[in-house]
Amino acid sequence: MKDISKEDYLRAIYHLQKDQNMAIRSVEISKYLGISKASVNEMIRKLAKEELIEYKLYSSINLTKKGIEEAEKIVYKHKILESFLSKILGIGKNKVHEEADKLEHGVSKEAAKKLDKLLKNPKTCPHGGKIPNSDKKACLLGDICVNNEATVLFTKIKNKQTLERINSLGIVPEAKIKILNKIKKGPLELQLGNSKIAIGGDICSQIYVKEK
Amino acid sequence: MKDISKEDYLRAIYHLQKDQNMAIRSVEISKYLGISKASVNEMIRKLAKEELIEYKLYSSINLTKKGIEEAEKIVYKHKILESFLSKILGIGKNKVHEEADKLEHGVSKEAAKKLDKLLKNPKTCPHGGKIPNSDKKACLLGDICVNNEATVLFTKIKNKQTLERINSLGIVPEAKIKILNKIKKGPLELQLGNSKIAIGGDICSQIYVKEK
DNA sequence: TATATAAGTTAGGTTAGCCTAACATTTATG
DNA sequence: CATAAATGTTAGGCTAACCTAACTTATATA
Numbered sequence A, B: 001m002k003d004i005s006k007e008d009y010l011r012a013i014y015h016l017q018k019d020q021n022m023a024i025r026s027v028e029i030s031k032y033l034g035i036s037k038a039s040v041n042e043m044i045r046k047l048a049k050e051e052l053i054e055y056k057l058y059s060s061i062n063l064t065k066k067g068i069e070e071a072e073k074i075v076y077k078h079k080i081l082e083s084f085l086s087k088i089l090g091i092g093k094n095k096v097h098e099e100a101d102k103l104e105h106g107v108s109k110e111a112a113k114k115l116d117k118l119l120k121n122p123k124t125c126p127h128g129g130k131i132p133n134s135d136k137k138a139c140l141l142g143d144i145c146v147n148n149e150a151t152v153l154f155t156k157i158k159n160k161q162t163l164e165r166i167n168s169l170g171i172v173p174e175a176k177i178k179i180l181n182k183i184k185k186g187p188l189e190l191q192l193g194n195s196k197i198a199i200g201g202d203i204c205s206q207i208y209v210k211e212k
Numbered sequence C: 001t002a003t004a005t006a007a008g009t010t011a012g013g014t015t016a017g018c019c020t021a022a023c024a025t026t027t028a029t030g
Numbered sequence D: 001c002a003t004a005a006a007t008g009t010t011a012g013g014c015t016a017a018c019c020t021a022a023c024t025t026a027t028a029t030a
Helices: A002-019 A026-033 A037-049 A065-088 A091-105 A107-118 A158-168 B003-019 B024-033 B037-050 B064-089 B092-102 B109-118 B160-168
Strands: A052-054 A061-063 A138-139 A149-155 A177-183 A188-192 A195-199 A207-211 B054-056 B059-063 B138-140 B147-155 B176-182 B188-192 B193-199 B207-211
Touching: A002 A026, A002 A037, A002 A061, A002 A065, A002 A149, A026 A037, A026 B092, A037 A052, A061 A065, A061 A158, A065 A107, A138 B109, B003 B024, B003 B037, B003 B059, B003 B064, B003 B092, B003 B147, B037 B054, B059 B064, B064 B092, B064 B138
Parallel strands: none
Antiparallel strands: A052 A061, A138 A207, A149 A177, A149 A207, A177 A188, A188 A195, B054 B059, B138 B207, B147 B176, B147 B207, B176 B188, B188 B193
């Protein structure tokens, strides 16, 4: 019953980072959770110490692989609970978020899996959001081997211009990609829908994906 | 997410008081919850300040009517959750207590009622304990009118000899009674099973019951 | 009934998570 | 490109719940 706050922060960061497809600012967490900048700063340091987020003084924040894993566990529980509360208990969609918020910290992995089964493994929550598969681990785009397929999670890009370029290429959350070619120290070639695109190696290490 | 501890204390006190059918000692709460005597003492004062328990320095402790009400809300949620986890999710009976413990603080009254309905209004939890009807209010035996029936909740007797006398008369939790006669400032006459018994007015104000 | 043991209290401390206010740094804009 | 606005940090404080150790009161028993 101790890590309630940490879980809330991780879920908030996950949501914000996916929403913006880039590294986020601490003030956004502050606004999202309704907690003062100072308190957020404090928690950010704790999360960084546990290597759940990447953080440097006065800089932006993003989840590490470990952080994504932890965050997805909570997001998974949260969305399964929302689905349960809505579909099985018949609680109004406007209320399920708040209630899931309180329950997500207490529900065990086992219970969440059973609820998932009871719901017949839904893909989305009542609000339409994807329910993450918290068993599959996130990795960087650069880690995927040639010919393999993956789904974009979100990037950890800091610069807005860079992000715009990436977004305009279609490298956005949920995008399906296939690695076509990898040149050592050179760009990475990939298939995205019907088009082939090339991305610099430096950018590849700023894009989180999940292997198919 | 603030009153988790208070809820745990209330449920503990309810359980202990019902189990022993008398006012309880602070050291028992300490052992039951695995919390130091000093911390229990601190919380006891807070609960007393909120009039959830009756408490005097160096003396025994028992729930007030208000405290019983609050405690039963938690006990109700706890037991409904245990039933749900066991019967619907199929989680082992040895695990459901711990899990319900974590969930009970977050679950809303509305959700608990819906779970209750889903379970077809069970009377007992997986461990056999009665699920309290948290809608019906507790009162003192002396408050019940002649000819009315009630169920004994537990007493708030402090003295062991007195308790033994009362227990031997059959005034124990779950006992069904009917008030036969009430004499002003005199004893109260009641039916208990096949026997009629008389109880002094002073003791009547130390027995909590629920009117039928 | 005196006294050892059990129970309850007090004092003083810790930690997590929150706060405001003041200050520092970064970013955006005239 | 200077400076205003936004963002981030630091200092200092608060509260709820916990703790240990020392002390007081109540209870049980020789």
